[in-house]
Amino acid sequence: xxxxxxxxxxxxxxxxxxxxxxxxxxxxxxxxxxxxxxxxxxxxxxxxxxxxxxxxxxxxxxxxxxxxxxxxxxxxxxxxxxxxxxxxxxxxxxxxxxxxxxxxxxxxxxxxxxxxxxxxxxxxxxxxxxxxxxxxxxxxxxxxxxxxxxxxxxxxxxxxxx
Amino acid sequence: xxxxxxxxxxxxxxxxxxxxxxxxxxxxxxxxxxxxxxxxxxxxxxxxxxxxxxxxxxxxxxxxxxxxxxxxxxxxxxxxxxxxxxxxxxxxxxxxxxxxxxxxxxxxxxxxxxxxxxxxxxxxxxxxxxxxxxxxxxxxxxxxxxxxxxxxxxxxxxxxxxxxxxxxxxxxxxxxxxxxxxxxxxxxxxxxxxxxxxxxxxxxxxxxxxxxxxxxxxxxxxxxxxxxxxxxxxxxxxxxxxxxxxxxxxxxxxxxxxxxxxxxxxxxxxxxxxxxxxxxxxxxxxxxxxxxxxxxxxxxxxxxxxxxxxxxxxxxxxxxxxxxxxxxxxxxxxxxxxxxxxxxxxxxxxxxxxxxxxxxxxxxxxxxxxxxxxxxxxxxxxxxxxxxxxxxxxxxxxxxxxxxxxxxxxxxxxxxxxxxxxxxxxxxxxxxxxxxx
Numbered sequence: 001x002x003x004x005x006x007x008x009x010x011x012x013x014x015x016x017x018x019x020x021x022x023x024x025x026x027x028x029x030x031x032x033x034x035x036x037x038x039x040x041x042x043x044x045x046x047x048x049x050x051x052x053x054x055x056x057x058x059x060x061x062x063x064x065x066x067x068x069x070x071x072x073x074x075x076x077x078x079x080x081x082x083x084x085x086x087x088x089x090x091x092x093x094x095x096x097x098x099x100x101x102x103x104x105x106x107x108x109x110x111x112x113x114x115x116x117x118x119x120x121x122x123x124x125x126x127x128x129x130x131x132x133x134x135x136x137x138x139x140x141x142x143x144x145x146x147x148x149x150x151x152x153x154x155x156x157x158x159x160x161x162x
Numbered sequence: 163x164x165x166x167x168x169x170x171x172x173x174x175x176x177x178x179x180x181x182x183x184x185x186x187x188x189x190x191x192x193x194x195x196x197x198x199x200x201x202x203x204x205x206x207x208x209x210x211x212x213x214x215x216x217x218x219x220x221x222x223x224x225x226x227x228x229x230x231x232x233x234x235x236x237x238x239x240x241x242x243x244x245x246x247x248x249x250x251x252x253x254x255x256x257x258x259x260x261x262x263x264x265x266x267x268x269x270x271x272x273x274x275x276x277x278x279x280x281x282x283x284x285x286x287x288x289x290x291x292x293x294x295x296x297x298x299x300x301x302x303x304x305x306x307x308x309x310x311x312x313x314x315x316x317x318x319x320x321x322x323x324x325x326x327x328x329x330x331x332x333x334x335x336x337x338x339x340x341x342x343x344x345x346x347x348x349x350x351x352x353x354x355x356x357x358x359x360x361x362x363x364x365x366x367x368x369x370x371x372x373x374x375x376x377x378x379x380x381x382x383x384x385x386x387x388x389x390x391x392x393x394x395x396x397x398x399x400x401x402x403x404x405x406x407x408x409x410x411x412x413x414x415x416x417x418x419x420x421x422x423x424x425x426x427x428x429x430x431x432x433x434x435x436x437x438x439x440x441x442x443x444x445x446x447x448x449x450x451x452x453x454x455x456x457x458x459x460x461x462x463x464x465x466x467x468x469x470x471x472x473x474x475x476x477x478x479x480x481x482x483x484x485x486x487x488x489x490x491x492x493x494x495x496x497x498x499x500x501x502x503x504x505x506x507x508x509x510x511x512x513x514x515x516x517x518x519x520x521x522x523x524x525x526x527x528x529x530x531x532x533x534x535x536x537x538x539x540x541x542x543x544x545x546x547x548x549x550x551x552x553x554x555x556x557x558x559x560x561x562x563x564x565x566x567x568x569x570x571x572x573x574x575x576x577x578x579x580x581x582x583x584x585x586x587x588x589x590x591x592x593x594x595x596x597x598x599x
Contacts (some may be wrong), residue, residue: 022339027358032339043232070360070361071340073300090420094419143303144303
């Protein structure tokens with residue numbers, strides 16, 4: 001039998017720090033931070049991981065599933081080692097993001113919501129990231145923003161993402 | 163700490179900047195802010211024992227209007243907070259900037275975070291609030307981390323926390339991040355999200371001033387609104403008003419994107435002609451001709467070039483021209499752009515981002531998207547244009563929050579000004595303008 005699911009002591013310390021931001025009887029407020037920290041450690045959010053977060057914060061599991069499935073940056077299925085999300089909304093599109101997205105698809109040989117056969121890269125289409133002035137804009141693994149992504153910069157990026 | 167921040171390109175905020183004056187992309191630390199005169203407004207309030215009511219009065223005089231989109235007078239909003247309410251009250255900053263075309267709050271947070279912190283501390287003082295949260299868009303994680311670092315600096319220096327600068331006034335401020343939901347920019351959805359729930363807007367009334375975060379009285383303002391407060395305290399409400407024009411006080415940061423040579427943020431006096439702003443952004447990219455502008459973020463009605471070129475950038479002028487200033491996100495489109503395809507991308511956005519709570523929005527945004535999609539792809543029917551307008555009309559005003567209106571307004575404005583392009587797509591199964599993005 002497998003040992004019960006838990007998170008590293010480092011992750012738990014981060015969650016505790018998030019919980020401390022809110023009133024003592026309002027631990028639920030830290031659920032978004034806790035899910036983000038858990039996802040960073042595990043790569044994605046399995047039911048087991050979400051159940052652990054629910055138990056840790058004293059929330060009903062369904063309340064945690066609701067949050068995890070509502071916000072688009074939580075991954076409820078495994079992704080490639082790197083998840084690249086590109087914004088194709090109108091301001092970005094006017095500044096070349098449609099071509100950038102096509103270039104990414106062609107270079108990687110995959111479409112949106114697909115992963116390269118070697119499991120390295122998952123490609124996603126995103127909505128406004130609030131950085132339109134730096135278009136085309138991409139986010140790597142939810143946290144690293146990549147700005148003004150020319151085809152040359154994409155070539156370099158794909159080389160770097162081993 | 164944190165991830166690398168993308169490099170800063172030039173001193174682009176412009177000569178009229180007051181919020182972003184002296185910002186060069188690297189001087190975001192507390193010591194830099196103090197060198198620019200930062201925290202002098204807070205120190206002035208303490209030294210001169212300025213009563214909270216007078217702070218609110220200065221804001222009223224300044225004619226500062228909410229910079230997040232609705233343009234509600236800030237002084238009036240602050241006066242709604244029941245100061246004497248005995249229980250906990252909350253101050254919330256809305257930095258959940260996800261309205262397509264808007265990216266000004268990101269620059270305040272990463273290049274000038276202390277000005278927001280000082281503005282919120284003053285807000286706490288003016289409304290008798292001791293706890294605040296800043297809800298930051300999840301997509302700008304690097305900026306969230308920097309803001310956390312700025313909070314640490316402010317705490318260590320005694321500006322933030324218990325007994326600020328040796329007074330009896332305490333104010334705690336925390337950062338909270340989103341994780342991908344446009345709807346959380348709506349203030350009551352933001353409160354739900356802050357409470358650890360799905361971001362679905364609440365029915366109003368009750369308004370947040372009486373039933374906000376955790377059911378307590380809460381004031382919510384946009385990042386740029388708070389960032390204007392220190393200057394107003396230092397220079398007076400009248401001086402801020404004089405920067406702009408009556409009922410449109412001060413400067414405003416406009417985010418310009420699309421077909422301009424230098425997309426970016428420009429802080430200008432309200433009432434500055436659009437033509438001047440366009441020139442600051444380097445004019446049209448590749449010398450193309452201006453076709454259309456969405457002057458206030460993707461939710462606002464689009465306006466044709468000739469109307470925009472005769473319009474000044476302030477709340478009342480843009481309203482008179484038939485649109486809204488909104489968040490100050492100016493999306494510029496040149497002569498090669500197909501308006502059907504442009505609307506299609508926006509309609510997909512609202513369909514994708516509808517939270518699903520209200521039927522007119524949940525079903526209507528999908529209906530709008532599918533109709534624009536078939537028109538774009540040569541499968542439009544003759545009756546589609548009237549039906550588009552009809553569906554949009556039936557969403558507008560029939561939902562709990564403004565996302566329904568935000569989905570409907572672009573459709574109606576695109577049809578109003580560019581009906582010929584939609585008709586051409588239906589009649590000839592192709593674009594009136596080509597090629598496209």
